[in-house]
Amino acid sequence: xxxxxxxxxxxxxxxxDRDYAEPLDxxxxxxxxxxxxxxxxxxxxxxxxxxPYSYLMTRRxxxxxxxxxRGDLSVTEVCFAVGxxxxxxxxxxxxxxxxxxxxxxxxxDHAHGAAIPACVAKMFTxxxxxxxxxxxxxA
Numbered sequence: 001x002x003x004x005x006x007x008x009x010x011x012x013x014x015x016x017d018r019d020y021a022e023p024l025d026x027x028x029x030x031x032x033x034x035x036x037x038x039x040x041x042x043x044x045x046x047x048x049x050x051x052p053y054s055y056l057m058t059r060r061x062x063x064x065x066x067x068x069x070r071g072d073l074s075v076t077e078v079c080f081a082v083g084x085x086x087x088x089x090x091x092x093x094x095x096x097x098x099x100x101x102x103x104x105x106x107x108x109d110h111a112h113g114a115a116i117p118a119c120v121a122k123m124f125t126x127x128x129x130x131x132x133x134x135x136x137x138x139a
Contacts, residue, residue: 001043008033009047012040013055020059021083026052060084061097068106075102 012029029052030040044052060082067078076087079102084090094102 005043009044016056016059057093061094069110
């Protein structure tokens with residue numbers, strides 16, 4: 001992979017971090033990176049260790065966890081606020097990454113982490129990728 005490709009991949013990753021709630025899809029991200037969809041997906045995975053779709057969904061679930069901890073939005077509202085269009089797919093992916101359903105996560109007491117700075121909390125609340133949530137869920 002050449003340095004120009006790596007720059008474009010980082011720009012695509014930055015776009016996912018920034019615009020996670022927008023209707024992003026891999027073909028559009030690939031076009032922005034001046035790559036075919038297949039080459040983009042393979043290159044992204046080689047550079048960052050996961051597929052573009054998985055990365056985007058992890059960002060969305062990460063943001064959803066923060067919104068659910070606030071407790072002022074329903075699960076459906078959170079689903080759409082983070083850019084997901086299917087409540088079922090959102091709930092399935094959330095459960096896979098976090099280890100509990102969005103409703104259960106929202107209902108749980110999160111007061112113990114309220115005094116932790118957001119930059120530190122982010123490290124401990126980041127969703128576990130690749131279905132490794134298992135039985136132990138993180139804050």
